[in-house]
Amino acid sequence: MASKSEWQKLDLVIDPDSNEKLFFSDHEWDTIEAAAARIIPTDQDPGAREARVIVFIDRYLSGIDYHYAAADGSGFLRMEGEEARAARARTNDFQRMYREGVGELDAVAMRHGAADFVSADEATQDKILVEVSGAPKPSHVRLDEHEVFYSRLQGNTDTGKSFFDTLAFHVRQGFYADPVYGGNKDQVGWKVIGFPGPSSLKDTMDGTYTTAPYFVQEYDWRDLLLSYDGPETA
Amino acid sequence: MVKKNDPVDVVIVGLGAGGGPAAKVLSEAGYSVVGFDKGPWLRNSEHYSGDELKFQNRSYLWPDVDLMPRTVRSDETTEGRIFNFSPVPSAVGGGTTHMAGWTPRPRPSDFIMQSLHGDIEGASLADWPYRYEHLEPYLTKVEWSYGISGLDGAEVGAGFRSKRYPSGPLEPTKFGEKFYEGCRKLGINAMPLPMSHLTERNELGRKAVNRTSFWNQYGDPTETRSTVATTYIPEALSTGNFEVRADSFVKEVTVDRDGKATGVVYIAPDGSEHEQQARVVILALGAIESSRLMLLSKSPRFPDGLANDSGLVGKNATFHEYLFAVGLFDREVSPALNGFTGNYQSGGSMHFYETDPDRGHIGGGIIATTQIGQPINPILPGKPVWGEAAKDADRDYFLHSMKIGMILQDLPQETNRVDLDPTVKDRWGMPVARITNKPHANDTAMSKWQIDKNVEILEAAGAVRTMPVYLGKEFTGNACHQHGTVRMGTDPNRSVLNEWAQAHSVDNLFVLDGSGFATAMGVNPTLTIMAHSWRAADYIANTYLKGRSERLVLDPISASK
Numbered sequence: 001m002a003s004k005s006e007w008q009k010l011d012l013v014i015d016p017d018s019n020e021k022l023f024f025s026d027h028e029w030d031t032i033e034a035a036a037a038r039i040i041p042t043d044q045d046p047g048a049r050e051a052r053v054i055v056f057i058d059r060y061l062s063g064i065d066y067h068y069a070a071a072d073g074s075g076f077l078r079m080e081g082e083e084a085r086a087a088r089a090r091t092n093d094f095q096r097m098y099r100e101g102v103g104e105l106d107a108v109a110m111r112h113g114a115a116d117f118v119s120a121d122e123a124t125q126d127k128i129l130v131e132v133s134g135a136p137k138p139s140h141v142r143l144d145e146h147e148v149f150y151s152r153l154q155g156n157t158d159t160g161k162s163f164f165d166t167l168a169f170h171v172r173q174g175f176y177a178d179p180v181y182g183g184n185k186d187q188v189g190w191k192v193i194g195f196p197g198p199s200s201l202k203d204t205m206d207g208t209y210t211t212a213p214y215f216v217q218e219y220d221w222r223d224l225l226l227s228y229d230g231p232e233t234a
Numbered sequence: 235m236v237k238k239n240d241p242v243d244v245v246i247v248g249l250g251a252g253g254g255p256a257a258k259v260l261s262e263a264g265y266s267v268v269g270f271d272k273g274p275w276l277r278n279s280e281h282y283s284g285d286e287l288k289f290q291n292r293s294y295l296w297p298d299v300d301l302m303p304r305t306v307r308s309d310e311t312t313e314g315r316i317f318n319f320s321p322v323p324s325a326v327g328g329g330t331t332h333m334a335g336w337t338p339r340p341r342p343s344d345f346i347m348q349s350l351h352g353d354i355e356g357a358s359l360a361d362w363p364y365r366y367e368h369l370e371p372y373l374t375k376v377e378w379s380y381g382i383s384g385l386d387g388a389e390v391g392a393g394f395r396s397k398r399y400p401s402g403p404l405e406p407t408k409f410g411e412k413f414y415e416g417c418r419k420l421g422i423n424a425m426p427l428p429m430s431h432l433t434e435r436n437e438l439g440r441k442a443v444n445r446t447s448f449w450n451q452y453g454d455p456t457e458t459r460s461t462v463a464t465t466y467i468p469e470a471l472s473t474g475n476f477e478v479r480a481d482s483f484v485k486e487v488t489v490d491r492d493g494k495a496t497g498v499v500y501i502a503p504d505g506s507e508h509e510q511q512a513r514v515v516i517l518a519l520g521a522i523e524s525s526r527l528m529l530l531s532k533s534p535r536f537p538d539g540l541a542n543d544s545g546l547v548g549k550n551a552t553f554h555e556y557l558f559a560v561g562l563f564d565r566e567v568s569p570a571l572n573g574f575t576g577n578y579q580s581g582g583s584m585h586f587y588e589t590d591p592d593r594g595h596i597g598g599g600i601i602a603t604t605q606i607g608q609p610i611n612p613i614l615p616g617k618p619v620w621g622e623a624a625k626d627a628d629r630d631y632f633l634h635s636m637k638i639g640m641i642l643q644d645l646p647q648e649t650n651r652v653d654l655d656p657t658v659k660d661r662w663g664m665p666v667a668r669i670t671n672k673p674h675a676n677d678t679a680m681s682k683w684q685i686d687k688n689v690e691i692l693e694a695a696g697a698v699r700t701m702p703v704y705l706g707k708e709f710t711g712n713a714c715h716q717h718g719t720v721r722m723g724t725d726p727n728r729s730v731l732n733e734w735a736q737a738h739s740v741d742n743l744f745v746l747d748g749s750g751f752a753t754a755m756g757v758n759p760t761l762t763i764m765a766h767s768w769r770a771a772d773y774i775a776n777t778y779l780k781g782r783s784e785r786l787v788l789d790p791i792s793a794s795k
Contacts (some may be wrong), residue, residue, distance in 0.1 A: 003274045003275075003480065003481045003503060004273075004274040004276070005274040005275050005276050005277070005281070005480070005481075038620070038621065039619075039620040039621070039624070040620075040624065040625055041621065041622060041625065043622070043625070045625075045629070047625070067292060068288050068292065068294055069285055069288060071280065071281055071282060071283040071285070071455065072283060073283070073285075082298075082301055082661050083298060083301070086298050086300040086301050089300070090300070126621070129620065133620075137620075137621055137623075138618030138619060138620060138621055138623040138624060139618065139623055140618070140622075140623045140626060140627070141562070141614070141616075141617070141618065141623070141626075141627045141630070141631065142699075143562060143564060143698045143699045144699070145699065146699070147615075147616060147701065148701075148702050148703075148704065149615040149616060149701060149702065149703040149704070150703065150704050150705070150706035150707075151555060151557060151703060151704070151705055151706040151709075151710050151712070152706050152710065153306065153315075153317050153708075153710050154710070155299075155317070155318055156290050156291050156611055157291060157292070157293060157299070157318075158291065159299070165619070168619045168620045169619075171620075172610060172619075173287055173291060173610055176286075176608075176609035176610045177286060177287040177610060178284075178285055178286065178287065180285075181287060189609060190609060192625070192628070192629060193609060193628045193629055193632040193633070194570070194632065194633050195574055195608070195609050195632065197609070198284055198446070201283045201284060201285055202283070204283045204284030204285075204446045204448055204455070205279070205282070205283045205284075205455040205456070206443070206455070206456065207443030207444065207445075207456060209284065209446055210445040210446065211445050211446060211447045211572075211574065211575045211576075212405075212445040214407075214408070214572040214574075214575045215404075215405045215406065215407050215408070215445075215572075215575055215576070216405060216406045216407065216408060216410070216411050217405075219405065219406055219411070221385060221388070221426070224406060224411065224414040224418075224424075224581075225388060225414060225418075225423070225424055225425060226417060226418050226421065226422065226423050226424065227390055227423050228385070228387065228388050228425070229387075230385065230386060230387045230388070
């Protein structure tokens with residue numbers, strides 16, 4: 001059993017423009033792509049559809065070959081041992097969840113008078129998602145509101161969520177993850193929010209990529225701090 | 235069949251902040267040392283890069299919760315739920331490989347909380363069996379060998395310091411500038427955070443090229459961040475006296491009839507069981523796993539777990555909690571705050587660190603403004619998850635929000651503890667750690683007061699809307715800090731370890747992580763853990779293994795403290 005430190009690199013590259021399906025059927029692909037387009041819609045800026053979020057999700061669900069990019073982004077890591085077993089078990093659960101989820105979207109669509117989710121109009125698709133998510137459609141964050149929050153158990157992984165929450169989370173990941181994973185095509189997700197991300201993972205490894213220009217460029221600690229009278233800095 | 239290895243002088247279990255300094259000190263003193271880590275030995279330049287999905291969402295570095303679960307419950311009557319509580323990378327280097335790297339010093343008051351405040355109802359306050367002045371030389375050693383940056387003289391009210399920082403701080407971020415502005419308006423002393431991160435003009439001659447800001451929860455491919463895996467481990471290896479056994483799970487500490495530790499039993503990467511005998515056993519797995527291993531190590535002499543005569547192993551656990559307030563700025567009028575920058579560091583303050591009776595709680599903690607995050611996982615409480623509102627929230631606030639966090643200093647309580655889960659097992663088939671915890675009233679009060687203060691700072695800095703996140707009904711372990719489960723003290727009936735972090739009842743067993751800390755402090759524990767380990771390792775090398783023993787006699791605390 002190879003240690004994580006010795007996992008070999010598979011020479012796999014994801015083409016975001018590919019329509020080849022590694023996991024989804026044609027109908028499942030179309031359904032998830034349509035739902036993703038309501039989760040991050042296209043407006044004056046690109047949305048999930050243009051970012052090729054569907055490719056990202058399909059590759060992730062296809063097995064465990066696309067879980068971890070190699071550090072420099074030149075391929076993907078071939079997981080081994082217990083980690084591979086655990087990841088495979090989770091992937092099986094996700095595959096089942098998505099298959100059943102597509103069925104649920106279609107079933108709810110029929111109750112709303114559509115043939116299936118894909119053929120419903122956008123307003124109806126939103127109603128279907130509201131029903132499947134079990135919560136109203138999210139409203140805008142407003143600057144004139146007040147709400148307090150409390151800490152609670154929650155993680156950054158995608159496990160332990162409902163189908164809808166999983167889908168919404170995967171769509172978000174596909175929109176904003178490094179393009180090596182198949183989504184965020186041409187960094188469109190990053191451009192929408194103004195994140196000046198690296199042009200490649202390799203550039204994050206040696207100082208080539210830097211966020212230094214986005215720090216404060218000229219400063220003196222004696223001006224910034226209330227009670228510091230040390231030497232002048234710059 | 236258990237295979238035996240040649241005996242060595244010292245076994246260290248866990249090669250993170252606690253194990254690293256001990257490995258260096260003992261191997262440099264000429265002792266043969268074997269270090270175990272259940273995780274892999276990942277190489278910075280080979281395995282790490284700025285991949286948010288891989289490090290933040292797919293747990294490349296954090297423990298896989300299906301393989302190494304923990305359970306959490308709020309009291310005796312509820313069932314534990316599986317949760318990745320207080321996740322720390324399972325890898326050579328431990329928490330130092332992923333941590334943001336805030337490394338402020340503790341204050342003299344941290345060591346004498348019971349003397350300062352007496353007995354607090356519902357809490358088990360105790361003084362440490364040593365004081366700030368005993369640790370200070372080792373804090374300096376760590377700052378100058380591990381590599382810590384800071385701005386000399388900026389911390390108002392700091393304890394005595396024998397030497398300056400070897401490196402100046404990173405330049406301020408845009409949101410850091412806002413934080414300083416808010417603090418100045420309110421009369422609050424602020425400072426750039428001391429960090430395990432060097433800058434270009436450091437006196438250690440190390441390179442410092444990483445400004446990617448892929449930082450907290452990421453490994454650093456450039457070694458700009460100081461970690462145990464890039465400092466003390468290679469230094470220990472260069473002596474020729476140290477060996478790393480990675481991917482090796484220690485399942486038991488063995489003892490002889492008299493209760494002296496004889497070594498450890500471990501599962502090698504190929505699944506076979508081995509025994510490694512040693513003259514000294516050092517546990518440094520972190521306060522959750524060190525206490526778990528002690529509870530797993532039952533013997534006729536210690537039926538309730540290793541060195542557990544007092545019954546206190548696992549109890550008095552403290553975890554800190556990272557709480558914060560977020561401020562939203564109007565993108566139409568405010569310049570971008572660039573919350574993705576800063577290598578997870580910027581302005582901090584210890585202005586509220588010492589007890590002020592007017593606040594209605596004792597103690598305090600460090601506060602700091604830090605990164606909002608990267609595009610997948612930015613912090614925005616109550617963020618809409620889909621539709622136009624979700625897209626607009628990212629467009630409007632990814633560059634126009636900031637947060638000011640706090641390290642909540644939770645009071646020790648005997649009922650907040652680690653024990654063995656009765657049903658859940660890990661990948662090696664061993665019972666996992668179950669965490670039982672409930673905040674003390676003082677914790678809740680501190681959270682409320684400090685987060686409200688952070689809101690005030692945000693407002694003074696120009697935030698249009700603020701979103702406070704207070705402590706909920708239980709700790710989430712989100713600070714990844716662990717202490718107190720194998721308490722140090724002078725009385726063997728009320729503590730497990732003495733002032734050298736040496737077990738009262740097993741004189742060749744030392745626990746060199748945060749487990750010994752009698753109280754949690756209000757600062758991030760890593761710097762203190764490293765100095766604490768170095769101090770104890772000095773004692774092991776120069777006194778214990780020379781066949782001698784020594785006790786530390788503390789002066790009475792003067793009224794001026």
